[in-house]
Structures are given as structure tokens and as C-alpha cells.
Amino acid sequence: MIRDNKVQTILRVDLSLGKTRLETLPEEWTAKYIGCRGVHSRLLFDEVPPKADPFGPDNILYIGTGPLEGTPIGMGRLSVACKSPRGTVAEGSCGGFFGPELRRAGIDYIAVSGKADRPVYLWLHDGEAEIRDARHLWGRKVNETDALLREELSDPDVQFRYIGPAGENLVHSSPIFGNRDNSGGRAGCGEVMGSKKLKAIAVRGSGGIRVADYEGFLKAYRNFHRRVAVATSRDVWTPIWGAYGAPVIVRVFNDQGGIMTRNAQEMHWDEEKCNRVSAEPYLEKYVTRAKACFCCPLPACKKQHAIRSGPFEGFRGGNLWAAIPSIFGPLLDNDDLELIIVMAGMCNQYGLDVFHVAYTLAWAMECFEKGIFTQADTDGLDLRFGCPDKAGLVELIRKIALREGFGDLLARGCAGASKIVGKGSEKFALVVKGQELEGIAHRNSYMVALGVAVSEVGPDHTRWYPPHPGHPALLKNEDLASLGVHLDLAKASQGRNPEEKGKVLRWFTMSRAIVESLPSCVFLVRDTLGFDLHPWHDLFQAVTGIQMDYAEFIRAGERVMNLDRAFLVREGFRRADDRPPFRMANEDVPDFGFPKLDAAIFDRMLDDYYQANGWSLKTSIPRQSKLEELGLGDVSRDLEKCGMEVEP
Amino acid sequence: MKRIYVIEDLCNGCRLCQTFCSSLKTGVFNPDDPQTGIRVLKMPGEEQDIPLVQCSGTCLRSIGGNEEPTCVTLCPTGALIYGNLEFARSRRMELAAARETHGLFKVLAPWKWPFPWARPQKDSGKA
């Protein structure tokens, strides 16, 4: 079978009835929403009814990719989406090799509704879709599931997505995993998959992807490749992210008051400790080999590692992402890199979200030091910052996944746990919209604070990453203006200047939505590609054969942004929910002289953001005029029908 | 005589080689196309990826020019070498020497790393 890239297909799976059906999506969607994340935004809004129970049969779990996947631009990207158990959009993307295999099997999206009455997995191969018994896999860790499925289906090129025990147990924030250490959908896609008793999806395809204009594709590919390859990219992050190791950010951010230390009570850590957990010792002592996603032009964004001696001897794993040393290091006041590797590896093996675990542990440590917990509450664990009981902490991660003992409280996330515990602990649960933060600081970077607060999926830096050009000297304002982006880049780059932040966030969110819809990988938004989307536009046209104005291409990203916001407000979220965590808004940073993120400053940035987007300043609901401009008049009417105040 | 040599432990499994090669004749990306000149075998558990070369080294279409096969030009880590046996041997030795000095060369070849990097003096212990 040869796929072209204009018309997209969706496999409907109803687990309650045990039935599957392959359909096509309307052809005009490819131009309007592109694919992958963009199409998921449309499907979520259309098909998941307001106030649906996230763990009920009406919530739909979408797993899908877009028209550029299967070509070397797709990077294996896959979007997973559903309604989050926190009520927000839950959309995330992950890499690996599942996306291309799905397209080659003739499927672009899988939409899973209903609930199975016993654990099942889907086996998809070239036009066939089977729902198979997964009781022998239920309870298995991620690596075990991968190995068992591979043995059962006996083909080294079958691709999988699965959940670990955490997703099965509806642990807060569980993502979906694949290729062992890749994951996505930390806003709750793994929980929802678990609630449907869907343990895994396996796919194998034999088809090929034909691009509409191969010569045009090669030319566009060369142009793209020059900007992202280590040898030619004009971007300080390319050699670091793509080869040496992004975890060096623990040293970069420390001087800027950007390292959250001891649950962000301080924003600076001892420099020697930072050096001990950074990419330099990681690369020298623990990395064994490079790993990549499908067709990635970077040599070693992912790496595998092994611990060869000491208390954790024999531990193997991979994908120590940029912020992982920061969240299992200074956030917990732990300078043992091996403990960091093991804690992150435990999260992967049990199917847990690293940010949920790290921030909830940090919250619990602060509770412990303040006397809110004693060892009687923590199953005897000494839970001080500094991690005195390393083995106990590693065991606690297992207990979180299995909801055992003290782990059951932490399995609710730090917001959920603080509601039960009270005693002022809500004030240091570092969450937005019920979801834990990631690794980038707020009080020294107002654009980050804004971006984290407004995101429709809860904190997710990939929605606007990278929040800066490749190098400060690379682009001038005139260059941006000639690309249709009107910004004062100097002001936009000043960390604690609220000016231009709303506008620059709007641009980053819109442009990254396009990249994620093609799909391609936001870690390849390097050099000028964060502001100049022409290379992406050329690739889209060459692959699909759809001719589209550049302005129309950008508008597709804006459409995706507005659909996400429409879903969020329809679920009841408003401006008041787009706020930073309590600590960032109310506590000054003790060193560096950074004040708290003052409400007046934050509100001004929020006004600018909503204004630039054409959303109500009062509620954040998209205005009717904006929705109609985007060809989303139906969305406007739907919101009104739900009793919402849609301003003109 | 020039052919394509493989340094297996530099392969990161990306399959850029296999995917691009499959398209050079037909314009269709299909890594399972039996005519594809290079395939990457993945070991169970994905611990290892092994490129298997099934072509003469005369590329259908050299994307980088100067006859270098497209797979070799695009390989991000330097796991593929194009040349005669002597050239391949010298690259191997270069890699081994580089690995003595820096962990970076576990993940890519020194000839693919475009920045200066130092070699320690032999008797200084650590550079």
C-alpha cells in the first residue's frame, strides 16, 4: 500500500462493544488543522462532550500522527490526547518509531472510546485491527511489557505504546510510554488509557509514504538540515542538545537564579553540587551509547546509560532529559547523580511522570521538615531534603506506582495530596491547573511564568519551546518583521521585563503548534526555524502537494491554539485559572533580589496575551470575531449554546 | 576499492540511512522495500542497532555530491564510512584514540564533531 499525504484515516475503536472501524477524515482538514496535534484539537472539541467523566466511556483517547510522518521530517512524532482527569486538555507528544509504523499500516489516528471489561491490547497490522486479551500483561512494568509483546508478536520491527502499573492504577499524571524510555501525555493520557483497561497498542505496517514532489522535498530537506545539523546550525543549543547533553542546563541556570532548590524555597544551589549532577560527569561515567528517534539528524539527543559499580550497580536505562538532574537533584537537595539516574529510571519502568514524582517528593520533604509529616506518616522513611535514605526513596517510587502505603497519598499528586493534608501545605504544592511544574524557573523569566500559567494542558514547556532565538545575535527586529512577526526582541528577551511577553508567547505557541501538527520535533526548532517557518512550509507543500499561502499556514497554528482554549473554557476554566503557583506569586527569591511575581505585573502580561490572541480580557474565552476569522464559527456557536459569554 | 563500512556501536538506530535509501529510486519512503541498499536491524530491547549494508557503494543518488553515498552523508553519528579498507582502518583508529580522551565519542565519531577538542598529554593523568 502506498500512502499519499492529503487524506487522513482514523481507526475508531469502541472497547465497550469490542468493535473497530476505519474511516477517513474530511480532506479539507489537512489544510485547516494539518494533522497530529492539530487534528486532535479538533477531534477533542467535537467528540468529547463537556463535563464527560475523564475515566468514563465518553472520554476518547486519541493516538495519532500527521501527514509528514513516515518521511524523514516526521521524527517519529506521535500525539496522544484526551480529556485530562484534571479537566483540561491532555495532549502530549512523544518520539520513537510508533508514528511512522502506524502510517505505514494505513492508519493516521486511533480513537479509543468506551471501556473494556478486562485488560486488552490492540494489534494493528496492514488493514487488520484486533482487540486481544492482555491479562498476562496487566501489572507488568514498561520494560517487561515491551519484551513480552515483542516475544508474542515475534517481529523486531513491531512498534508499541503502552502504560506501566502507574497508568493501570490511575496514578496522577501517568503518561503513555513507548520504545521503553519515550513518553508523552503527562497531563493524564496514561491514566485514561488505564481507565479503559487498554494496556498496549502494537502496530506493524508494510506500506510506503509517497511525497507529492520528491525533488521539492529534497531541496526543502537540505535547507532544513543545514539549520539543525550539529556542523552547520547557528544555535548554541544544537551541539549541546544534540550531542553533548542537555542536562548541562543545571549549570547554566544556576547563576541566573533559575534552579529550583528544595522545592523552590531557594533558587540557587551550591555550585559544586551542580557540577556533580551535570552532563559532564553523566557523559563521561554513565553513557553507553547514543539513541535517536526516527530519522533524527542529531546524533545523540537520547542516550542509554548504565551504572557499573556502587550501590546501584547493574541499573540500566536511558533518556536522561535536560531537566531530570534539576528535578531529582537540587529540587530535593540531592547531589548523587546515580540516585538521580535510578529515580528517573524507576519512573520510566513503572510508567510514572518524572515531574509528578519529583515535585510531589519535594512537597512531601517540605512537609516533613515543617513537621506536617513525621516518620509515622511516611512508613518510617526519613524524608528530609538531602535524601538521607536513598534506598527508601527508590522504594517509595515503586509504592507510588502501586498505591501502597504512603505512596497512595503521593499518587494523587502534590495538589491532590495537599487538599487531604491541609495545614498550609497547599501553599507549596507547585502546580498550575492541578498539574506539577517542569524544570524552568518563573521569577527570573516572566515569559516562562506566563507560558506555564496559560497552557491549556497544564505546565508544558514544549508548547512554546524554545522560548528564544538560536543566538542573541542571529536575528534583528527587521528580520522578524520581514517574516511577519512584529516584536521587540530585546525587550522580549529581558527576563523580568513584562513588556512584549504576551506577544512573543503568542508567536511561540502558534508556531510550535504548527511544528507539532506536521508533525516534527520541537527540539529541532533551532537556528532561525523558531521565527522563520518557511522551511517547514516548503516541506509541508512538497510532502502533501497542498499549495497554501504562508499566512494560511501560520493561521493553521492559530486555529489549533483557539480550539484548545475553546475546549478548556467549555470545561469551566477561566482567566482565574491562568495563574502561577502560589509560591512564585507570593514569595520573593531569597538571593538574587528577585521579587515574587507580582499580580499586577502578571495581569498586565495576561492582558497583553489575551489581547494579542483576540480573547476576552475578562474570561479568556475566544471572541466571536476571532473564531469566525479562523473559520471556527461553529466553535463560537457551540460555546454560546453551552451558555458561555462569547464577546463579539 | 571503495565500499561502505559500518561501526556498529556508533549506530543510534535512527534509520535515516534506510529511509532515505528506500526513496532514492521511487520517491516512496518504505524502509521494508527489498531493494533498499541498507537496513538497520534492531536487537530485542533496542539495546543495539546494527546497519546491514546490501549495496555496492555506488549510490543511486548522492545527496551530498562527490559520490559519497547518501546514507554516509546523512548518518548523524558517523557510523557509516565510505572509502577503501585502509581509510576505514584509519577511521577506526582515530575513533579509538578519541574515545581514550572524551566520553562524547561514545555517541559520535570525531570526524563528525566540528569543534576543537583537546587531547591530554600522555603523562598528565587527566586533561
Next chain:
Amino acid sequence: MIRLKLRYLAHVSMVTGILQEFHETRATSLKTLLDELNQRYHGFRDLFIHSEGGGINLNAMVFYQPPGKIPAPMIDLNSPLQDGATLTFW
């Protein structure tokens, strides 16, 4: 003479062999400091300046942090250096 703290990140530390050091110098600008460090760490200057044309490399960065202030990118090679400042090379 001024005293600077120099920090070397990621692949820069491959050239120096160390992660950071204190350094006393008579260098008055980034350009002269790079020349001086290049004497000690062969290839150091090439990380930051094009060998042809002498412009800054756009795949590297130098952060300059005067005492008590926040680091900021240093783009002008003739920027002066203050006693007690920290420079981060990456």
C-alpha cells in the same frame, strides 16, 4: 591585574579539561582574554570566533556576570572585563 572566575560548560570543558577556575589576567576585553586562554588551551578561541573573518560563532555563547548581577550574553568582542566578574563559556 584583574581576577575572573571562568566556567567551562559541556564541550568547552573538553578543550580545557576542567569545569572552572579562577584566573588572573591583564586582558581588558573578551577578545584579548580569548587570545590568552587560547595560549593555554589550544583551540579555545576557535570555539568562539570564526578563524576567517573574526566574527563571533553563533553556535557558542559567553555569559558575562559582573559581581552581584545576573549573567547576560556577551556579543561584543571588545566588551570590557570587570574585576571579580564571572564568565561562563558554552
